[in-house]
Amino acid sequence: MESWKLARSGLSQIVLVIVGALIVSGAFFVYKSTAQSAGNGFSVSPTRIVIDSEQAQPGASVKTEEITVTNVTSESVTAQVDIRDFEAGDNEDGTPVVVIDEDRQLSTTIKDYIEPIEPFTLEPDESKTIQATINIPANATPVATTARYYSPRRTVVIRT
Amino acid sequence: MQRAIVSRLTAIATLLSLLSFFVLPTHAADLTQRSVAPASSEPLVATEYTVEFDLPGSSTLGSISVLFCGNSPLPEEPCTPPIGLDASGAGLITQSGETGFSIDGSSTANHIILSRTPAVTTATTLSYEFNNIVSPQTANQSYYVRLATYASIDATGSVIDDGSVALSTAQQLNVSLYVPPYLEFCVGVSIVGQDCTSANGNQVNVGALSPDATATGFSKFLAATNASGGYTVQVAGTTMASGNNVITRLNSPASSQPGSKQFGINLRGNTSPSVGLEPSGPGTAQPNPKYNQLNNFAFTSGDTVANAPTSNDKVTFTASYIANVDDELPPGRYSTTLTYICTGSF
Numbered sequence: 001m002e003s004w005k006l007a008r009s010g011l012s013q014i015v016l017v018i019v020g021a022l023i024v025s026g027a028f029f030v031y032k033s034t035a036q037s038a039g040n041g042f043s044v045s046p047t048r049i050v051i052d053s054e055q056a057q058p059g060a061s062v063k064t065e066e067i068t069v070t071n072v073t074s075e076s077v078t079a080q081v082d083i084r085d086f087e088a089g090d091n092e093d094g095t096p097v098v099v100i101d102e103d104r105q106l107s108t109t110i111k112d113y114i115e116p117i118e119p120f121t122l123e124p125d126e127s128k129t130i131q132a133t134i135n136i137p138a139n140a141t142p143v144a145t146t147a148r149y150y151s152p153r154r155t156v157v158i159r160t
Numbered sequence: 161m162q163r164a165i166v167s168r169l170t171a172i173a174t175l176l177s178l179l180s181f182f183v184l185p186t187h188a189a190d191l192t193q194r195s196v197a198p199a200s201s202e203p204l205v206a207t208e209y210t211v212e213f214d215l216p217g218s219s220t221l222g223s224i225s226v227l228f229c230g231n232s233p234l235p236e237e238p239c240t241p242p243i244g245l246d247a248s249g250a251g252l253i254t255q256s257g258e259t260g261f262s263i264d265g266s267s268t269a270n271h272i273i274l275s276r277t278p279a280v281t282t283a284t285t286l287s288y289e290f291n292n293i294v295s296p297q298t299a300n301q302s303y304y305v306r307l308a309t310y311a312s313i314d315a316t317g318s319v320i321d322d323g324s325v326a327l328s329t330a331q332q333l334n335v336s337l338y339v340p341p342y343l344e345f346c347v348g349v350s351i352v353g354q355d356c357t358s359a360n361g362n363q364v365n366v367g368a369l370s371p372d373a374t375a376t377g378f379s380k381f382l383a384a385t386n387a388s389g390g391y392t393v394q395v396a397g398t399t400m401a402s403g404n405n406v407i408t409r410l411n412s413p414a415s416s417q418p419g420s421k422q423f424g425i426n427l428r429g430n431t432s433p434s435v436g437l438e439p440s441g442p443g444t445a446q447p448n449p450k451y452n453q454l455n456n457f458a459f460t461s462g463d464t465v466a467n468a469p470t471s472n473d474k475v476t477f478t479a480s481y482i483a484n485v486d487d488e489l490p491p492g493r494y495s496t497t498l499t500y501i502c503t504g505s506f
Binding site for chain 1: 340341342346349350351356357358359360361362382385389391392394396462464467501503504505506
């Protein structure tokens with residue numbers, strides 16, 4: 001319901017996401033210890049960016065507000081920035097769910113509109129501000145009667 | 161002769177007495193403990209002014225003069241009105257000590273005259289609050305208020321007591337603070353307390369897999385946000401596999417059964433098998449019900465494993481992993497990469 005309302009209002013949203021990955025391994029009849037490396041973690045601010053339809057005109061190039069990424073761990077980390085779709089969760093309470101399957105493409109996707117952001121390394125407690133640039137094709141057409149719009153829901157994923 | 165001298169001395173004394181009466185200036189007593197306090201020192205804004213002073217003694221009081229000057233506090237000098245100051249719309253909103261005053265109609269833009277029926281004073285400390293006085297227009301500009309009391313009702317005639325106060329407008333310094341919404345998330349095999357700087361390790365080794373016992377391991381993640389929508393944490397990945405050989409994932413919560421192929425996780429402090437810890441920290445975020453069942457485990461890629469419906473302080477979750485195998489599973493190194501995804505909700 002929430003995403004439908006947002007789409008109807010012509011708002012485009014970018015949700016900032018932090019990802020941490022772990023390898024789980026075990027050996028069947030074979031045991032091998034594995035050296036541990038540092039954990040990973042970030043703080044991002046803001047957690048959501050809303051771009052209204054006045055900005056997101058066909059043919060426009062929209063820069064988001066600055067996104068501050070901070071390394072909250074005690075080791076240096078290299079941040080990769082992924083662009084992923086997200087959709088409403090099953091309970092429709094406004095909980096966004098990141099689309100994990102890279103082969104699954106939402107009809108509303110604008111992943112290709114967002115310029116890639118180069119990886120960057122942060123020392124402990126170091127922050128960096130980044131901006132996403134959204135290049136909206138001149139022939140993009142809003143469809144306001146459904147949840148489709150040319151940029152309804154997008155996710156910037158910060159990961160190591 | 162002596163009589164003539166006495167007569168002349170008397171005449172001189174009388175003359176001196178008359179000279180002193182006509183030539184020496186009259187000196188009014190000082191109003192003590194005097195102050196004029198504007199509610200705001202911001203230039204060119206209408207604000208409240210509170211005028212207070214102590215009377216040095218009892219006297220007949222019919223009017224009080226409050227004169228704003230831009231050039232000098234000295235009553236002997238001409239008064240230049242401060243530029244921008246405007247008291248023509250002032251109102252007397254409170255009065256204490258000597259009361260019964262109202263603003264006299266002869267008041268001007270820089271001169272407020274309080275008037276009442278003359279009466280002998282009984283109070284010592286007098287206080288009058290005015291509103292709607294526009295302060296001078298320039299920041300950091302000095303100006304003065306000359307106060308005087310009179311027996312007359314219109315601030316004419318002899319001054320009973322007087323005194324002046326210096327004031328200044330001031331450059332306004334606005335201090336504001338914006339607290340941006342943030343989302344903090346860290347992952348490690350170990351996290352001490354709720355401190356991401358202690359996050360360490362990214363490989364969980366569940367050890368040797370055996371049909372006779374459950375292999376276990378755990379990792380931790382910490383999340384916090386001040387965003388009103390809270391956050392969700394998803395897990396993504398595959399079950400443990402070695403080439404084409406896989407350990408079947410538990411699609412729905414189930415207990416650990418050694419001897420059958422199972423891979424699952426939950427976020428509880430389990431007793432069978434003994435693995436994991438309950439969520440800890442000042443926040444109130446909870447595991448998703450599917451992953452919040454003691455001694456029951458499940459795993460589906462993309463599932464939400466924990467969430468906080470509102471802004472939430474730090475919570476450290478312990479993700480427990482179990483792996484069971486049967487006799488037929490080919491030997492090898494089984495592994496998977498799990499990704500925890502923390503998203504701000506709205």
